[in-house]
Amino acid sequence: MRSLIESLWSLVKEADWGLRARQASAVLRLEIKRILIGRRSLGVLLFSLFPAFVAFLTLIFSPAGSFEGLGGPPVVFAVLFRTVYLRLIIFFGCVLLFTNLFRGELLEGTLHYYFLTPMPRWCLAVGKFAAGVLAAFATFATTAGVTFLFLHANSGTDYLDRFLWNGPGLGHLSSYALVTLMAVIGYGAVFLLVGVTIRNPIIPAVLIYLWESLNLFLPVALKQISVIYYLESLCPVPIPQSAITILADPAPTWLSIPGLVGLTALLLWGAATRLRTAEIRYGGD
């Protein structure tokens, strides 16, 4: 803790915040290109488009109002968002994108170019993380938004019109966008740290996935030691729970958002600390 406070204090004392912001945004510009043109990003995009594709098929081929018996489109989307988007697409999308922010460059043999610039390595971590967040959020929020619209359109365009403009639709959309953003920064920071500390990130990713999946069945105290608990607490529509699920009150928003932001800052500090003493030994990786 003392080391954390000292690091933060030395960071705050650093005078030229304007320069650091310019450097981080220059990293972001280079990284966004690298992420968006990468094969991994295409895989993540296709993966995240899958629910939208299924929703599109139901819109075309299912009779209008076919979700009414399941609690209506808001509940169907809420289930889909929590089970497919949060637990699969965003989680594994973040594994792919964020573990490779540094590891990918180590494998390509290009990380040293960043290390040879007059930029503290924490600034590099922030720039790369911001690029990952931007790319991941743009991908997941867009595809989740499209899925949302297709599912609700199944009940008719009049319903969609009323739901969006005279009902809670826009509020739901905004909330899901916020949850997506918080999921991306939370999981992103976790997997950025994993990527810079562990040579093979697959094993920790699987272990974290198991922990997050078991969350439904964990006692309340253990549920709180996870990212998914706070993300689900921010979701606007409750979903039906099965009999074996251990129920817990959702965390209040004032705790969920600052908690996730605080966790992200802590994990980024961990990654920056690891990077400070990181070596370039491509042969060894």
Added chain:
Amino acid sequence: MASIGVQDRIVFQNVSKFYGEVLGINRVNLSIPAGITSLVGPNGSGKTTLLNLMTGLLQPSQGSISVLGISPTEPGQLFRRAGYCSQFDSFPRRLTGYQFIYGFLRIHGFGHPKADELTWQSLRQVKLEEAARRKVAGYSKGMRQRVKLAQAIAHQPDILILDEPLNGLDPLARAEMISLFQQLASSGLHVVISSHILHEVDLISDQVVLLDSGYVVAEGAIRGVRDEVKEHPAQILVRCDRPSQVAARLFQEDHIVEASLHEDQRGLLIRTRDSNRFYACLNRVVLEDQVQIETVAPADEDVESVYQYLIGQNGGAA
């Protein structure tokens, strides 16, 4: 040995680097002044390790390093003043030569106009302007070498560190690069070069550091290093009108090991254990015997000879 914190030198104090149990470099003490310094040694002697330690790409297992008074663990300060053209031959994907240099100049904190100006300036210096808009992936080995060099000098550093910068260049490009290094060094830059092309290193070096198996074998100006090699007598070529007579006179001196006549009978090669006494003796011979001297020049006061004497037998090919 200068102490850590010297503002105008690169200083290594008792630096060792181990890769697990494998030795990279061991107990290295160096103090490198401005000018061109060449690191010379066989493959695996520790040249690249030394350069990577200097630039913070590696962390020393023990000891401390200071580059113009800055620790390599402070990249924010170090790379305002240093540029490193490494031996790694990978580039960020899909970037053109211009984008490669410009993008990293923006990370230095330069705004668009300045970064653009510096990018073109460095591309001009390495004669790569015409290929600037082409993808680096399509460059030849020589062009890739030059674009790396352009990136290392683009921010106008005070110290330029070059790991095998002449690799992959054709003879003309090598000559141009060597001329560029000399030009940069003459403007007060520290230029540290690792190279295995000994005769080219010899042309440009103000001082050399000879490495073998992770140890510094010798360092300093080439003449000083040569003088330290006592077990190999200095070789001096004398061109004159009466070489036999000079040889006969010189043989009376105890420091002369060998004197052999040149094929054309207009010169002789002397091997001596004490070059200062030889020059004094030669002056005497010239005055007393009225010998006409054309030239007197050391025949083994170069990097290649010193390398052969100190490392050659053990080090294999450089």
